[in-house]
Amino acid sequence: MGIKSALSRPLAAYVARQYARWQQDPVGTQQQVLRELLRQGARTSFGRDHDLGAARTAQDLAARVPVRDYEGLKPYFERLKTGEANVLWPGKPLYLAKTSGTTSGAKYIPITEDSIPNHINGARDALLHYVHRTGKSHFLDGKLIFLSGSPALESVGGIHTGRLSGIANHHVPAYLRRNQLPSYQTNIIEDWEQKLDCIVDETLHQPMTLISGIPPWVQMYFDRIVQRAGRPVGEVFPQFDLFVYGGVNFEPYRKKLFETIGRPVDSIELFPASEGFLAFQDEPGNPGLLLLLDAGIFYEFIPAERFFESNPPRLTIAEVELDQQYAVVLNSNAGLWGYSLGDTVRFTQKYPFRVVVTGRIKHFLSAFGEHVIGEEVEQALREAMRQHPEAEVVEFTVAPRVSDDPAVLSRHEWLIEFAHPPRSLVTFAEALDAGLRQRNVYYDDLLAGNILAPLLLTPLPVGAFQRYMKSQGKLGGQNKVPRLSNDRKLAEGLA
Incomplete structure (x- = not known):
């Protein structure tokens, strides 16, 4: 010693x-x-x-x-x-x-x-x-x-x-x-x-x-x-x-x-x-x-x-x-x-x-009145990863996807960079949706009432978040990716 x-x-x-x-x-x-x-x-x-x-x-x-x-x-x-x-x-x-x-x-x-x-x-x-x-x-x-x-x-x-x-x-x-x-x-x-x-x-x-x-x-x-x-x-x-x-x-x-x-x-x-x-x-x-x-x-x-x-x-x-x-x-x-x-x-x-x-307090998703907070999406993700132990997540964010077509429902979009993707993106997305519905009664009501469609899961290529943060001059240091937003700015920047 x-x-x-x-x-x-x-x-x-x-x-x-x-x-x-x-x-x-x-x-x-x-x-x-x-x-x-x-x-x-x-x-x-x-x-x-x-x-x-x-x-x-x-x-x-x-x-x-x-x-x-x-x-x-x-x-x-x-x-x-x-x-x-x-x-x-x-x-x-x-x-x-x-x-x-x-x-x-x-x-x-x-x-x-x-x-x-x-x-x-x-x-x-x-x-x-x-x-x-x-x-x-x-x-x-x-x-x-x-x-x-x-x-x-x-x-x-x-x-x-x-x-x-x-x-x-x-x-x-x-x-x-x-x-x-x-x-x-x-x-x-x-x-x-x-x-x-x-x-x-x-x-x-x-x-x-x-x-x-x-x-x-x-x-x-x-x-x-x-x-x-x-x-x-x-x-x-x-x-x-x-x-x-x-x-x-x-x-x-x-x-x-x-x-x-x-x-x-x-x-x-x-x-x-x-x-x-x-x-x-x-x-x-x-x-x-x-x-x-x-x-x-x-x-x-x-x-x-x-x-x-x-x-x-x-x-x-x-x-x-x-x-x-x-x-x-x-x-x-x-x-x-x-x-x-x-x-x-x-x-x-x-x-x-x-x-x-x-x-x-300002990073929440309530584009449709659901008021989803960061803890809820992180817990939903953790539950989905528990059900899909092969999946490894590098980074993620969630944004609203508002439909302009009355015949098409709006929904949440999860943009996830996987180090190792789940075997089935469909069942992983279903687990995310179920986890969030369990934790947020307003989101559950919106899906049950056919006001929102189940979430859209968009897998991103490796390095997508790093490239975006670098483009914004926020790579490294104390900078953090927002988990939630009420607009499409981050989502579109990652696309």
Whole structure:
């Protein structure tokens, strides 16, 4: 056992005890976080505009601060970009996390001196909980890689600005830097395919023990390794036994990814975002992610089916129910107030509070009134793959196919890239339809009433999604393919 591995165990036990303390009173912990946020927020331009100095409770906050997305708060973010201080949080941000936006181009999310520990400690504590729960720590003595965006930073209004993963790269603890791959020179390469080749060059003969990243981009890395070495990833890296991932539902990728590895490895799921590090898998084998309630974020939850109402209910952690869909709203020490994250979650457990990420509140399919969400299509796909174990899916998306002919019914179109197709596309499509009907009563009613026809399954050639993402300048990094859409833009781009 190496020194890093040995020293991690007492640290892991200490961190687990710290978490156990606030988990004893999660509601009180959130109330304490809110009080501190309001105290600090009252000293800002936003606080004066919204009378935060007079707010004491979650109800006071909801009465003064409406729910807004990035566009709604953009005037304040634009002031940050000029270098103005005390806009959303006392002082100036340490960083602006630059991320792609769907309506306004690039988004600039503030990261403050108070919020940066949330981003850094969240990932660290996920690994330490794994060490504490399993006793496995030897991965810390090998080589570690996170497939991320470039760590190169620019200056906007005198503030360091770049991708979140690049910012986090500058805060890797010194004791892990010698373990970390790829090199800085490789990591700053902007072209994803060129960068991927260089990453393979640097890692192919290294004792890799931990590999992390968004599953579809990790799969690309693994495919390059197999092409180069002619062997499964698990043979190329015999010490690799911990995969850390986040950003998308892992299930559609699980089968192909582990077949590429060639043997079982442990995994940890994270729930990171530019706006904050929200949760991680603290119990191996438990799909629920521990919601971080003591990390400078006060959470509000809006029932997903009521999100688009003019004045929807905003629930605290004390008011949520199990197995309900909620849109996540953040108030944080990054200076986010009533901020709609865009993600939806479902609580699997309370005390401690654990969630699974179920999709995006704006990424749903309701062209015909069915309001299908990401979790439902992913579960339907998983069930179809269970019935057709020979099938391997690389990527997929679902779009409406609206008929112009009154004699022809409209329907959903599933565009799926298979690594290995099912023996029968017809029965696979039938299994998809049955799985979705079972999970969404509105979709079931539409098919039963002959308003919609059974879905159309369109198999795509290998590499179709990669080519599309490349054409949009979104290949690699933190970019993700939308599971659902209410128009044909993505579907037509893949055709």
